[in-house]
Amino acid sequence: MDDPPVVSPPVSSLVVAIDGPSGSGKSSTSRGVAGRLGLRYLDTGAMFRAITWWMLAQGVDLTDPEAIAAHADEPQIESGTDPDNPTIRVDGADVSVAIRSDEVNAAVSPVSAVPRVRSRLLELQRQIIGAGGIVVEGRDIGSVVAPDAPVKVYLSADAQARAIRRAAEAGGDVAATQDSLLARDRIDSGRATAPLVLAEGAVHIDTTPYTLDEVIEQVVTLVEALEAEA
Numbered sequence: 001m002d003d004p005p006v007v008s009p010p011v012s013s014l015v016v017a018i019d020g021p022s023g024s025g026k027s028s029t030s031r032g033v034a035g036r037l038g039l040r041y042l043d044t045g046a047m048f049r050a051i052t053w054w055m056l057a058q059g060v061d062l063t064d065p066e067a068i069a070a071h072a073d074e075p076q077i078e079s080g081t082d083p084d085n086p087t088i089r090v091d092g093a094d095v096s097v098a099i100r101s102d103e104v105n106a107a108v109s110p111v112s113a114v115p116r117v118r119s120r121l122l123e124l125q126r127q128i129i130g131a132g133g134i135v136v137e138g139r140d141i142g143s144v145v146a147p148d149a150p151v152k153v154y155l156s157a158d159a160q161a162r163a164i165r166r167a168a169e170a171g172g173d174v175a176a177t178q179d180s181l182l183a184r185d186r187i188d189s190g191r192a193t194a195p196l197v198l199a200e201g202a203v204h205i206d207t208t209p210y211t212l213d214e215v216i217e218q219v220v221t222l223v224e225a226l227e228a229e230a
């Protein structure tokens, strides 16, 4: 008798796009949603931080967009997509701690505004997204990277709440943290290429009054509603 055909479990092609400003809860919500739904997870902010870290280490003049563009293709950037253990490597080195420094915080938005940096990382991001099965977070996921994503979420929170969350996580003064994230917000929302916007079709969740678990639940409910429709 012939062996029964091997049936592979269905691989979800779902893409969940999560955008929002710094400290709105993108990373923690995205990891939680990916874990609950068995999806992969991509932190695109970590990719921009990684390229910025490399440019700082190489002594590239970050006041000169042409110098940034000229070096944008050089570092090799690898993102691990396990939501329980997301990783980020530059030229083989683990930079997951180094990319969260004050120096990178201060330099990442100007570097991210350079179109050549964005087009380089866009290509990598689309390769990783591939056939889907992933929660992707950043600033331009629903608008540029994955505009056809069936679930798009825009997270926000009051600036003070965001600063309190960030200072509690990383240590440091709440007022200085708020100044730093508002400075980044201005550049990320004001740049010409792929600014942070509420993407067409995105559901806006103001996370200020909700716990992290409540926000994860709201996003999982959106995904389940979509699957029930299908």
Ligand SMILES: Nc1ncnc2c1ncn2[C@@H]1O[C@H](COP(=O)(O)OP(=O)(O)O)[C@@H](O)[C@H]1O
Binding pocket: 020, 021, 022, 023, 024, 025, 026, 027, 028, 029, 165, 166, 168, 169, 207, 210, 211, 212, 213, 215
């Ligand atoms: N809804 C929430 N309520 C309270 N704290 C939250 C909430 N969402 C996230 N946090 C916490 O706020 C901090 C910043 O969240 P994070 O997910 O890193 O934001 P982002 O990726 O948007 O910068 C983390 O310490 C996280 O645990």
Ligand SMILES: Nc1ccn([C@H]2C[C@H](O)[C@@H](COP(=O)(O)OP(=O)(O)O)O2)c(=O)n1
Binding pocket: 021, 022, 023, 024, 026, 044, 045, 046, 048, 049, 108, 109, 112, 113, 137, 138, 139, 140, 141, 184, 188
């Ligand atoms: N898709 C993305 C993701 C991040 N960026 C840029 C702009 C952000 O200020 C930096 C860092 O992003 P990251 O998500 O790590 O920032 P936070 O953790 O929210 O503070 O990268 C971007 O331009 N486009």
